[in-house]
Amino acid sequence: xxxxxxxxxxxxxxxxxxxxxxxxxxxxxxxxxxxxxxxxxxxxxxxxxxxxxxxxxxxxxxxxxxxxxxxxxxxxxxxxxxxxxxxxxxxxxxxxxxxxxxxxxxxxxxxxxxxxxxxxxxxxxxxxxxxxxxxxxxxxxxxxxxxxxxxxxxxxxxxxxxxxxxxxxxxxxxxxxxxxxxxxxxxxxxxxxxxxxxxxxxxxxxxxxxxxxxxxxxxxxxxxxxxxxxxxxxxxxxxxxxxxxxxxxxxxxxxxxxxxxxxxxxxx
Amino acid sequence: xxxxxxxxxxxxxxxxxxxxxxxxxxxxxxxxxxxxxxxxxxxxxxxxxxxxxxxxxxxxxxxxxxxxxxxxxxxxxxxxxxxxxxxxxxxxxxxxxxxxxxxxxxxxxxxxxxxxxxxxxxxxxxxxxxxxxxxxxxxxxxxxx
Numbered sequence: 001x002x003x004x005x006x007x008x009x010x011x012x013x014x015x016x017x018x019x020x021x022x023x024x025x026x027x028x029x030x031x032x033x034x035x036x037x038x039x040x041x042x043x044x045x046x047x048x049x050x051x052x053x054x055x056x057x058x059x060x061x062x063x064x065x066x067x068x069x070x071x072x073x074x075x076x077x078x079x080x081x082x083x084x085x086x087x088x089x090x091x092x093x094x095x096x097x098x099x100x101x102x103x104x105x106x107x108x109x110x111x112x113x114x115x116x117x118x119x120x121x122x123x124x125x126x127x128x129x130x131x132x133x134x135x136x137x138x139x140x141x142x143x144x145x146x147x148x149x150x151x152x153x154x155x156x157x158x159x160x161x162x163x164x165x166x167x168x169x170x171x172x173x174x175x176x177x178x179x180x181x182x183x184x185x186x187x188x189x190x191x192x193x194x195x196x197x198x199x200x201x202x203x204x205x206x207x208x209x210x211x212x213x214x215x216x217x218x219x220x221x222x223x224x225x226x227x228x229x230x231x232x233x234x235x236x237x238x239x240x241x242x243x244x245x246x247x248x249x250x251x252x253x254x255x256x257x258x259x260x261x262x263x264x265x266x267x268x
Numbered sequence: 269x270x271x272x273x274x275x276x277x278x279x280x281x282x283x284x285x286x287x288x289x290x291x292x293x294x295x296x297x298x299x300x301x302x303x304x305x306x307x308x309x310x311x312x313x314x315x316x317x318x319x320x321x322x323x324x325x326x327x328x329x330x331x332x333x334x335x336x337x338x339x340x341x342x343x344x345x346x347x348x349x350x351x352x353x354x355x356x357x358x359x360x361x362x363x364x365x366x367x368x369x370x371x372x373x374x375x376x377x378x379x380x381x382x383x384x385x386x387x388x389x390x391x392x393x394x395x396x397x398x399x400x401x402x403x404x405x406x407x408x409x410x411x412x413x
Contacts, residue, residue: 099319129318133318143317143318143319144317145312145315145316145317146308146311146312146315146316146317146318146321147312147313147315149318150312157309157312158309160312160318161305161308161309161312161321164308164318164321164322205382206382206385206386207386209382209383209386210386213323213383213386213387214319218322218326221323221326221383221387222326222329222330224380224383225326225327225330225380225383225384226330226333227380228374228378228379228380228383229330229334229374229380229381229383229384230330230333230334230374230380231372231374231380
């Protein structure tokens with residue numbers, strides 16, 4: 001397996017900076033809590049990954065929050081990730097930090113927004129999933145299994161699976177909100193992807209896609225697969241998901257733009 | 269629900285004693301939820317994480333959808349879809365078998381293929397006469413991550 005995502009497909013200067021940030025992370029983990037070097041090093045490392053936290057916050061911006069608010073929430077998750085990351089976990093930092101940052105943002109929304117069709121019991125269970133996952137992750141040094149998660153929540157695995165479906169309903173609601181198109185105004189999908197954009201198709205490979213896909217919801221990944229794996233038209237996707245072709249078009253543009261920014265944040 | 273059986277893997281090797289589950293449903297979109305539910309249960313049984321289960325059932329669900337093809341969504345199902353799940357040690361091997369009629373194989377160099385294969389560990393697509401067989405393997409990574 002190739003190296004972790006932060007060490008691949010970067011321009012040489014970015015690659016060096018990321019390598020330095022990674023080295024900083026490793027040294028940070030070895031420093032005593034009261035080491036005088038600690039504060040400055042911690043601040044530097046956090047600063048190096050802030051653009052990645054903003055990238056993750058970008059996927060939630062269509063839900064009616066100002067981007068500054070969301071960025072702050074994402075930074076909070078980043079700080080937690082930097083403080084808790086241990087190189088002994090044998091996972092790349094981005095793999096570790098992504099669910100933590102996304103979890104922080106989701107928790108931010110969860111208290112106020114819910115689809116009315118979801119029964120309260122499932123809402124509660126679904127809301128408890130991510131914090132429980134994070135807690136167990138810190139305790140175990142790895143992602144918990146679904147069974148461990150269920151035991152921790154006092155639920156059956158069946159109930160947890162139902163709660164996952166409920167979470168999918170929650171993200172479906174966001175489809176009805178017009179989405180922002182950061183740089184997508186007047187840009188067709190064909191211009192963002194495929195023959196018209198060799199940069200995107202050339203740079204992205206399976207391994208660098210993985211952490212980017214991990215930052216997408218199940219429904220967003222599904223829309224990508226419907227369009228590009230099943231080869232459906234936007235109208236067909238809209239019909240199957242019960243939303244308009246226009247909404248699918250906006251959503252696809254937004255997903256692709258985010259993926260592209262994740263492949264090379266400076267090319268945005 | 270599971271039974272001991274000899275499972276033939278994509279590369280032709282057979283593993284004795286591996287537990288496998290066979291799900292056969294009418295080739296209609298409404299039945300894909302049955303396959304999705306079963307995969308979630310089997311993933312939980314093998315100690316998979318939530319993220320791993322979501323990605324596996326997404327990959328298998330979309331493959332099933334592709335093999336069901338572009339028939340009228342409200343018409344009666346034509347034919348069947350077979351989904352065999354082999355439960356190895358930390359490995360789920362899913363073989364989806366369906367009719368090849370009207371099914372277009374996605375471009376192996378295309379973006380959609382990359383997205384799908386990024387959600388699982390390996391994927392092979394074999395056209396066998398009138399049938400298409402897709403093998404998907406998703407390993408459990410908790411010990412590494």
